[in-house]
Amino acid sequence: xxxxxxxxxxxxxxxxxxxxxxxxxxxxxxxxxxxxxxxxxxxxxxxxxxxxxxxxxxxxxxxxxxxxxxxxxxxxxxxxxxxxxxxxxxxxxxxxxxxxxxxxxxxxxxxxxxxx
Numbered sequence: 001x002x003x004x005x006x007x008x009x010x011x012x013x014x015x016x017x018x019x020x021x022x023x024x025x026x027x028x029x030x031x032x033x034x035x036x037x038x039x040x041x042x043x044x045x046x047x048x049x050x051x052x053x054x055x056x057x058x059x060x061x062x063x064x065x066x067x068x069x070x071x072x073x074x075x076x077x078x079x080x081x082x083x084x085x086x087x088x089x090x091x092x093x094x095x096x097x098x099x100x101x102x103x104x105x106x107x108x109x110x111x112x113x114x115x116x
Contacts, residue, residue, distance in 0.1 A: 011030070014036075045094045046072060074091070076112070
């Protein structure tokens with residue numbers, strides 16, 4: 001974190017949906033954002049775990065001024081639920097890039113997010 005800050009990079013921390021937030025309390029003042037994983041880590045295309053939604057809500061309640069983003073398992077169904085959480089970023093990979101027309105797919109996501 002310190003090296004990243006020295007380089008003036010935006011610095012974040014990624015946690016799994018089952019991480020106890022007390023484990024990261026000491027880092028919160030040092031980071032710019034927190035990323036919640038919506039899947040079990042290991043590769044693209046894994047299914048979204050709904051426990052991530054509750055973790056995001058917990059993060060937002062506990063660290064109300066911290067930017068929050070989510071990564072993993074996001075598709076056109078899950079983005080509808082996630083957009084209601086009004087996150088700062090949604091990290092979307094295979095649901096866009098494994099489509100025949102990624103640009104068109106990206107626009108669909110953007111439309112849903114902007115409707116919030």
